[in-house]
Each structure stands twice: as structure tokens, then as C-alpha cells.
Amino acid sequence: MSARNRELTALVPVALLLTAGFTAVFAQENARLDNLSLLYGAYFLAACMATHIYLRIRLPRADPYLFPLVALLTAFGLVMVYRIDPTLARDQANWFVLGLVLFVLTIHFLRDYDVLERYRYTIAVVGLLLLLAPRLPGIGQQVNGAYLGVKIGPLAFQPAEFSKICLVVFLASYLREHREVLIVGARRVLGVTLPPLKHFGPMLVVWGASMFMLVFIRDLGSSLMFFAAFLALLYVATGRLSFVVIGMAMFLLGAWFFAATVPHVHERVDVWLNPYAHPQKSGYQILQSIFAQADGGLFGKGFAQALIFVPGTHDALLPAAQTDTIYALIVNELGLFGACAVILVYLLIAARGFKIALLAADGFSKLLATGLTAVFAIQAFVIIGGVTRVIPLTGVTLPFISYGGSSVVANFVLLALLLLVSDRARREAESL
């Protein structure tokens, strides 16, 4: 079966899953079956089909599994968000469509994605500006003590979601060019391999950017995500574990320093270590998230069964259920097995992404695919890890599932880039 036919076969069950999911939610809430779920399923399938046909024409050899896997997450996310609040789901569906449009546009205009290399410094600057934007007076927005959003007129978005793509593109390009010198120019000092300072300057900028995010944007999650993606790329490009260790030490040192001095960061870490200290205030979100998971058990309570609000009030029992803590809701309603299935889908996406990187012939493609996959996987890890108290809970979205336009759209752009790399890699492999 050709790649695109495999993709097509995989999309049909995804649309059926969405239909079944809506049916379950309707049945739960209205105690009746509703044709609406069929309609939603049909819309979803139609949108996916249109995109699929476009892929058939433009990227016939691109990885056949990535798009269905992402469609699966999106379908699942739509059902979950609908179950929380139908109006939010309508927004989310619109963003899904917008995401598909940007997906198509990215593929259309960046067929020859090498141009990205030419503009890498521009892209890096754009990325940094995007990070800075939430602190700009007039357009910046503060959410829960962190500066995550930008609002220009009616348009509001979270620039960090787009910034991560800029950062990966820049790093992939920069490391492609400098990886040799970083390896060759390395010196051993006291048994530790140190990178050459001259070529490491821009790398320090990345470290600085991460620290900057920690302090000025107060976004521990994005900071962690960016820096981990950076270390992953550095390791793949140079093969030097020592660089990673040094980088990690620098990050931890910086994080430790700022955790001690910046109250917002300090509080997040405090709450993580000792959530029971203030169970009704700072510890409320993480504790409620864990309590929600405790109710899930192996099989979960079923779709639309979880308590999100205290009955009879508007007090959130699971704060930010549609964004930060949506994973806790998944564990509650679908149980450990459902949650493992979701993690498995992320793992499969990561596997396909790294497979693309392995197949890619040139250094930039390899590093780009690696970076995009890594940043995606790490984002999933940071938020699921936050909700399960592996690391401090931060305001990062669960890609393709959480409610949020920026996240959906940016991740579709990320997917487009991955498929571009994939198509070229397979085309080149076939022509050999």
C-alpha cells in the first residue's frame, strides 16, 4: 500500500472515534443519541480528507502515520473540550481548521525549506521578539503571575508556542554549520571536554534566553522545554554528552538561583515539593489534579463523568481542566489505560519524527526533524509531568488536546515542517 493510502485508511477510524466520542458525551449529558455527533464526525472527516488530498498531491511520500496520529489527538481533544464546555469546543474546532490552513500554507510556501537556513538569524530574532512580546506594555498579558499571552486588538495568542519553532529552526541551522568546529575545537580541561568559546557564544544566547524567560516571562515550563530541546539538539549534533551535562548544570544553577530570587518561580517549586502546605491556596491545583487522577483507577469513570466544578457552585474542583490539567481529567474519565493510550500516541509521534530524522540525508534536515520532534515530545512531557508531579506544574499546553488556538496552530506548523522533511528524505532515499 502506498504511503498516502495508508494515511487514508488510518483517518477513517479516527473520524469514527470522534463520532463515537461525541455520541458518548451526548448520551451522558442528554441521555439520548444525537445525530449531531454524526454531523461532527462528518465535518471532521471532511476537513481531514481535504488535507489528505492536498498531501497526496504535494507530499506523496511523506510519513503516512503522523497526520492520522495528530488527527487522533485532535479528535480526542475536541471531544474532551466539548465535554468540558461546548462553546470552547466550537473555538477549538475553528482553530483546528485554521491549523489545517496554516499547515497547508506552510507546505505550500516552504516546499524548499532550505530557505529557512538563509534567514536563520532573522528567525532567531523573531523568536526572541515573540518571547519578549508578552512583557511589552499594551499588548502583553499576565496570567497567573506568568507573562504568557499577547493581545493585539481581538487577536490573542501565546507567542511561546510559535517561538519554539523559530528556536528549533535556528538551532538546527546553526549547529549544522558549526557542529564540526564544536567537536574539533573542543578542549579537555581537568578531564572535562569543554566546547570552544568562540563558537559557543550563540549557544550561550540560548541559555540566556531560557533564563530570561524564567525571570521576565516567569514561564518555567516553556523555559524548561526550550532548554531541553536545545540540549537534545546539541547532543545529537556533537555527540558530546559532556556538553549536555555542562548545559544541564548551567540551567539548574540558573533555575536554582532564580527560584530563590523570583517569587513566582520560587512558589511553583515550593508547591511542587510540598503541595500539602497550602492545600486550599497554592497547592490547590496540583492536589486537585492528583485527586482527580486517584478517582480514575484502571478504567476511569467514563466520558463526562468527572466532577470539574463543585456541584451547585461555579468553584473549580479541577482548575484549568481544559488547558493545564486536561491530562488529569483524561486519567479520571478514561483511567490509567486511557492515559497510557494517550502517552502511547505521543510516543508514536516521537518515534515517527525521529524516524524521519534518521532517514533524512542532509544535516539540516536531520537536526530540524530531531529538534521539532524533541520539542514536541518534551512539551508533552513537561505538562503531563507537571500534572503528575514529576516536575513543577507549569502552564504549558498538552499538544493538540488542550484548549488553545496558538498551541493547535503552532503544532500544525510544526507537523507541516516534519512532513516536508519526511517527503524529501524518502524521495531522496528512493532515487538512490
Add this chain to the structure above:
Amino acid sequence: MNRQIVKLFGLVVALFAVLVGFTSYWAVFDAKALKEKDANKRPLLEQQQIRRGRIVAADGTVIARSVPKGHGASLRYVRRYPEGSLFAHPIGYSFVEEGDSEFEQFHNDELVGEESEFDSILDELRGRKQEGDDVVTNLDPAAQAVALEDLREVGFGAVVAIEPSTGRVRAMASNPPYDPNRIPYDLTELNENEPESPLLNRATQGQYPPGSTFKVVTAAAGLESGTITPETAFSAPSPLEVEGTPLENDFNTSYPPITLDYALTNSVNTWFGQLGQKVGQDQLFETMEKFGFNSTPPIDLPDDQVYESGVYSESHLLNRNDPVDLARVAIGQERLAVTPLQMAMVAAAVANGGRLMKPQIWSRVVDPDGRVVERMDPSQYSQPVSEETAAELTTAMEGVVSEGTGTNAAIEGVPVAGKTGTAETPYNESCGGGTEENQAWFMGFAPADEPKIAIVATVECTTQFGNDVAAPIFRDVAETILNGG
């Protein structure tokens, strides 16, 4: 670079495995502990959406029921206690914010209709909503009301009434009570209200010196070990030097050689002090433990709301190898601290031919369709004394009521067996620190020849004696129960 990419993927797999590990920890392995956390209102909130079963008295009087509030997604049930403070103890309360206590807490699973995961999946498929079962108790509202009313007239204290042959708890009152309907508004205030402590179930959590009621236990140990027979007589001088301190009888009376009947009827301290020493600590403690001392009484209330009785040093219980002043333990002094429930178990065991039945408040569980799901099966906890010993103790205790220190417990036309107790509790902070305060007791059962009910009544911080304040409560509650059935 491919080698590094593969390794990086390995790292991602490892990180995701950590996520699966943590998720399984919260969702499965630690789930039970998390559900019991105070900060976790989920279990209660979810139960609030289930119509909790009623708690019903033996005669059908509704003690607790749930009423719906709101509708649709915001439908929830709130607990109501139509009898107000009458059954505050031992029923307790159950509210979302304030939590639950006593009987409501212990029988929570039945009241919410707890099901296995499999059953609840089946129910969901059938579209059935989970509903709680009713729990019918053994409590007799009339006896409960009399007990509480009598207590209110004389002071703080408790009454426990048990059917000796089955262990059914017919009344359990603690004064002062509280109105469980007010818990959502007054909990903090009630918690801080000392020394009244209305939330304390004095029947199971009051730890009082038993005074002379304990002489029944000492006598049981003496007879059971063969140290004495009903015919054994020895003199009881007063004062008697024990452990360097003189022990006195009432009015400092010295007695010539007397037997058990006479000694118990007149509650002769130095006689029982000597008996305790003759019996020895091993034997006395063995008998005590068979009566239930030194362990949590097997009643259907949460363990943390039922205290152990025994000889306490600070807050830990002494056992048979620890040094104690045996003569003073034998007369219910020393560091003995007992709950009214424990003394009721002693009375019930003696009344039931020496067989101690597990005291139980619940009688049966009835599902929403009216079917009896489960029935309380009377079961024996232990046999502290033989039938003969029990009979001899009964004879001696009858003397107490007919001609001894407990005449106020007498009921017209019904033979009553009992024992008074008046433990001096001077300089007790919770009594205000006065010198004249006593812990007054009466423990007994009726009819003595065919016991239907065993009752303990105790009053704290009273300047009066067991016969004055506790024996009349016994009489009133016993009459109510005997007349009722």
C-alpha cells in the same frame, strides 16, 4: 548523528515511562490513600450526588435522611437529622465540607451503596444511578430520650444500654450533645468548645476512673481463678496500709471476716484491695482483657472514636508486667481509665451468663427496593467468666440494689443486679478544679433472673454519689426498655 538520534529516542521512551509510572502511582497504587486525604473533597462530593441511605431507629423513626437540592448537573443531596441532637451520639454526621463521624462514617459504604467496579460498570450500562442503602439500628428512641433527658438534669456524662444476649446497643447517649444539622455552620465553634466538648462521644471516648464498679471485675477474677469461693471470708480492717499509703473504707469502718456478697453489697474497699492482691496481677489483667480492656471495643464505630480502657501511664496502656498498685486497681482507682461502653460490656457479659457479645449499633441493611441486604449476626467476643461465676456475681450485685449502696436503681416488681461507683476526682481541671467532685457510676442489668438489658450510667464532676445521680438514670432507662418490649 543517527546513533545520537536513536539514543535520544531512548531517552524519550524512558521519560514517557516515568509518566506512565507516576500516573499509575496516583491513579491506582496510591489512590486509596489519596481518597482519604482531608484536602480531597472528591469522594464526599461524589457521594453527595448519590442519595445517601437513611439511618433508622429500631422502631422506624428516621434518624438521618438525605434531601435533594438543585437539579440537573448541580443536583446534590444534603443530610438532615429530623431528631436533632437526640442521636447526635452515636450517629454522628456526614457533610461534604465538614466530613463525617461516628456511625455515619463507619457505615459509609452501605449508606452510599458502595459497589464493586464491575457492578458499577453494569449499573452504568443499565442506566441505573447508584443509590445508598438504608441502615436500621438497634437504637430505641424512647430509651435514648430518657437517657439524654436524665443526664441533662444532673450533668455531663453518658449512658450505654446493651441487650446482653445479642450485643444490640439499645441506647447510647452523651451529654452535652449537639445538633448535627448545625454542623455546617458551627463545627469550628463546637470543636473549640471546652470543657463541654459536645462533639466528644463520652460513651466511647470518655475516659473516667471506674471507682467501685470495677470491683465486679475484681470479684470475677477472684472467683474465676479459684482464689475465692462465695463462702470465702476474710476480715477487712480500715485503714489498711497498702504500698505505703493507708487505704480506707467508707466512714473508716473495719469489718470482721466477710464474704463476697457482703463485701460487694457494702462496697468494702479494703476487702477488694486484699482480693486484688490475692488474685495477682496476671490473673486480674487476664480477666480484664477478656472483658475487653486493653483493646478497642468491637463496636461498629470508627476506631479513632472508640477509646481503650485500662491502666494508663501518660497516654499508653500498662500491661500485666508493668508495676501497678494492684490493691487500688482492684477498687477502680490507681490510673484506671475506662469508657462507659467498656463498663456496659462488663455488665452485659455478667448478665449473659459470662458470654460477652460484640456490641453492635446496626441491625440490618435494606436496599432501596426494601430488600434486606445484610443482617447483623450476634457474635460472641469472648467468655470472660463461667456461667457459675456469672450467677454468683449476679447474686452479689442483686444485694447491692436490694439492700446495699445502690437502692435507687430498684424497679418495682423487677429484680435488679447492679453496682454503684463513686470515684473521687478532686483538683480535676475539666471539673473546674474543685475538691468535692466525683465521677458517679451505676452499672447493672435487669431483670436479674432473665436479663433483657444491661445499662451503664455515669455522671462527671458531680458532688453526689453513684446511687444519687447515676442509679436513677439506670432505673428510668431500664423501665423504658422493659416496658417497651
